[in-house]
Amino acid sequence: MQRQDDDGVLIAVNSTHGPHRQRFTLGHELGHWLLGHQDAVDNELYRNELASRGESTVEIEANAFAAALLMPEDWLREDLAAGVLDPMDEEQIDSLARRYNVSPQAMTFRLINLNLMRT
Ligand SMILES: [Zn+2]
Structure with missing residues (x-):
């Protein structure tokens, strides 16, 4: 999950998810921020429903960023x-x-x- 306001950007991960998923989510959200996807506010539903199916360009780009960052x-x-x-x-x-x-x-x-x- 990512939120941005005048104070900056907050990236949060679900602490109940496993460490691999948390790391990938962090990379994914960092990708949204660094790639300038200001409108891509992720919540779990959005990520599960769209990102995992790769139907959104910004989600595909954020997933590619996370993969390149981690691997x-x-x-x-x-x-x-x-x-x-x-x-x-x-x-x-x-x-x-x-x-x-x-x-x-x-x-x-x-x-x-x-x-x-x-x-
Ligand atoms: Zn995303």
Whole structure:
């Protein structure tokens, strides 16, 4: 959730969510702010209903910002210098997810988007 007023910007996350989701949400909301999405005020419903389906340009951009922030392309390419990952190699996906402190699902999407995993 993000709110902006004359005093500045407040970004809040749901403390009942897991740490991976909290980190991604922080990156997502930071993305809205840094990308100038002043009108993109997220609440949980909006995020769940629209962002997860990727139907809004600003939500897609904020998700891409969060992914790039948490899983920098240069670092991943260095980690995977040996080549692209096999999607069935859950052990390596889990290892990378732990290294970057993200969920295996987020890591999988990032690797696919960077063409670092066969689909
Ligand atoms: Zn958003």
